[in-house]
Amino acid sequence: MTVACRACGREIPEGSAYCSFCGASQSPVPRKLYRSTQESKLLGVCGGFAAYWEVDPTLVRAGYAVLTFVSGILPGIILYFVLALIMPKR
Ligand SMILES: [Zn+2]
DSSP states (O other): OEEEOTTTOOEEETTOSBOTTTOOBOOSSOOOOOBOSSSOSSSSHHHHHHHHHTSOHHHHHHHHHHHHHHTTSHHHHHHHHHHHHHSOBO
């Protein structure tokens, strides 16, 4: 039995984790960026990115804090709230 690749549409063996042609993941649940409800200090934006990238939320927060500081604080704060608006809550 074969199924069509989710990315390139070519026939690959059923149950394959990855396409042997283009390497696309065949996971039935595509990863989506959500605001995290469990891992949230403010609005869950950093926790959501942490879940998406499968990294420690503290690392994301630390990285975001550094970026915010380096960029002059205000753009980072505005970006945070824009992300919070556009990212759906899980
Ligand atoms: Zn493919």
